[in-house]
Amino acid sequence: ETGVTQTPRHLVMGMTNKKSLKCEQHLGHNAMYWYKQSAKKPLELMFVYSLEERVENNSVPSRFSPECPNSSHLFLHLHTLQPEDSALYLCASSQDSPGLYSYEQYFGPGTRLTVT
Amino acid sequence: EDQVTQSPEALRLQEGESSSLNCSYTVSGLRGLFWYRQDPGKGPEFLFTLYSAGEEKEKERLKATLTKKESFLHITAPKPEDSATYLCAVQRGGADGLTFGKGTHLIIQP
Secondary structure, eight states: OOSEEEEOSEEEEOTTOEEEEEEEEOSOOSEEEEEEEOTTSOOEEEEEEETTEEEEEOSOOTTEEEEEEETTEEEEEEESOOGGGOEEEEEEEEOOOOSSSOOOOEEOOOEEEEEO | OOEEEEEOSEEEEETTOOEEEEEEEEOSSOOEEEEEEEOTTSOOEEEEEEOSTTOEEEETTEEEEEOSSEEEEEEOSOOGGGOEEEEEEEEOSTTOOOEEOOOEEEEEEO
8 A cells, every 4th residue: 555545435424323534644754634625615624633643623523533543544533423524534644844844745535425 | 814715716728728727825924835636536636835935846737836925837738637626725834734725627628
């Protein structure tokens, strides 16, 4: 496996279900991100982890719960979602830099989530 | 609050017809401006990073430029395989998340 992988690629869940999205990066990076992409809207940042610690939470509802057990893996746990949560969920990774410049983020293929 | 506005929303060109996509931004302390390409059903694919006004980068038929308020993605003699949505994003640095524009949906007709 190379780059950033995400599983599953497609997920249909009911509003009362609990499911998890998985992301794995094979790039040796130390920062990982979750983004949400809805139709007609820009990609929205949800969570940022750097060195396995959450550093940013963009006011995301508590029905979304991230977990980063190590620098290569990132999970998004889902429970009691709403139909408006249907979207493409994208994971990304990058090298964290405390210096002046930023490193590019590399994205996975995404998980297409449908909440019924 | 960081803001990124891309124009036009959609652009249809004939093969070989050059054009430019615009990305206007407002950000406190820009650390990097990024261009991505996204094909339907896929994640964004990294194209360029620009760090300071006056900087330019090129890759095949694409050239990205940066001023203090906007960035342009110039497409020279495009081919049908250049059809995609092009996304612009800004970052304030470190492991900050990216703030994206809505993208420009580009169609190149043979």
